[in-house]
Amino acid sequence: MSSSSERLDMSAAGTGSDGAEGRGRLAPLGPVLAGVTALMCLLGWLQKQPCATVKFDFIKTTTRACYTDVYPLYYVRGLNDGKVPYFDSLTGSDIHYVEYPVLSGGFMQLVAWLVRPFGVDARGLAFYNVTVLMLALLAIVAVLATAYAAGRHSLRTGLMVALSPALLLTAYINWDLLAVALSALALAAWSRRRPGLAGAMLGLAIAAKFYPLLFLGPLVLLCVRTGQWRAMRRVLAGTAAAWLLVNLPVMIFAWDGWKEFYTFSQKRGIDWGSIFFYLQDRGVTGLDDTDRLNTLGTGTFLVLAAGIAVLALAAPRRPRLPQLMFLVLVAFMLPNKVWSPQYVLWLLPLAALARPKLPAFVVWQLGEIAYFFGIWWFLLSVSSQVQGADLSATVSALLNFEAPDGGISQDVYSLAMLARFLTVLALALLVVWDILRPSGDLSRADGADDPAGGVLDGAEDVISLRRWRRPRHSVPVT
16 A cells, blocks of 8 residues: 555646646645755754854864855855956955856845845854855755656655755755755756756756756767657857856956966865865876866866766666766766765755655765764864874764764764765665666656656657667567
8 A cells, every 4th residue: 555645646646747737746736845855954044043143163064064155155265355257356365256157146246235134243144144044945945846857756756855964954054945946846847847947947057057967968868769859959058158147247247257267176185075185085187187086086087987978878767867966976076076065965955856765865965974074073183183082982973962072083074974975876876776676666667757857757768778789680589
């Protein structure tokens, strides 16, 4: 017998993936999912309050694991002095302009304008709190859009995202939820068979963060496999138009500021969380050479991406769009030289859509929790210039519901880093397994094809490597 949540999933979704039933699939679920997400966002805000009350003092912030970039960057990037991102240069560091893509910088500037009526001493916290409110609204949008794209499993998928510990802990570290929400809207629009609108949302997402650019690969591959050339042209045109609409004015009038994000990303060295940080600590040499590091990271990603392309065109049944989007994002993150804690938000909606099963999802979340606390407590030991607690002392402190005194050692941090790396990798391998054995894919268990696939849903193969491998002459079975 179906569980109550599954029955509500099915009644809300109707029988089709589009049309009147599809448009109304979230009618009974929207208030529930929005309310649950709002509650988790409130808890996320409360989790940061011990640090907000001390104006995010770094030692206290890392001890209590409630760090955010939002408050300090209001001052460090000159927003408190009225400097406009990309147009006004910065002094005192190697970063000369705001180092975020244009839409994220515009988001920062909008909030800086909104808090102008506050007193000078209150603007920093006002900037943080208004940003939190807007990010919470974006989180609700992301959950609803993800649930919409999930078809019959709307409730299950929406709750997996909304109730995620990773959302609670990382929602307000940076401005990533802007790109996450826009990417989710793009997928929802694509599921409605609106490729032009999907492209526009995706173009805006790319203008907020770089990573949504990767999603064009799966879209193109699946359109090629199914011969959906018109939809492919429309999504690509919509993406390019929206991205140019946002970026072109800044490119024309503030070129040096506009390119800061790209030059900064190119010159950036190994950061916390990267697998290269672990390898460097284990004696691998040459990783301090930025050019070599970029080559290793990009080369590894391209090899993995080529494998995903072969999988997309050769799988026994066409993979679902969220499965490939999840895989290509994991392929980008695993060999990246930067893997910040909030990057889990990038994966969250796609993980729930690609594999809406709880056991592996929960294990992955535990890995992310381990890394979340591990990075802050390791930075505490680094900033305090102490050795940090070993594994035994760390476990003892946690059993007493306390933070390890002086933070954790690098060996313990490495374990936390590997916990995240390996759980993400394991989840990706399970998605590959579902693609190779589609009978085990929960999203297809009720006879559906690809609820988020839009024009791909139910489409016949036109180009497939599997077809090309068939022998020219077959012997009839008698």
